[in-house]
Amino acid sequence: MIAIFVSYNQAFNDEIVELLEQFGQRGFTRWDEVMGRGCESGEPHYGNHAWPAMNQAVLTMVDDSIADGVLEALHEKDLAYPDLGLRAFSWRIDKHI
Helix, strand or coil, rough: EEEEEEEEHHHHHHHHHHHHHHCCCCCEEEEEEEEEECCCCCCCCCCCCCCCCCEEEEEEEEEEEEHHHHHHHHHHHHHHHCCCCCEEEECCCCCCC
16 A cells, blocks of 8 residues: 655645546545645745645555556646646555554
8 A cells, every 4th residue: 555645736626636536546635725835946835915825735545556657647737737836755554454
């Protein structure tokens, strides 16, 4: 099992859920109104008058067989809309209940 954490501009919200569903991934946890700033480029997302954009985040646990495909699809979405900002990270889950 692989955990995938995705932080993204709120404009992507419906698209991220739809992307997971395309891979048959039903379960996820989402956080709304996540603030942050990219380490390389892009504008801060602070939800204030100077930087009004906000991020959202999703954590999902996927089967090993679809992890690479999900990450590839997320990367393609980031490349298609580089100004919005999308980052994804994965790690192996050894145990769960």
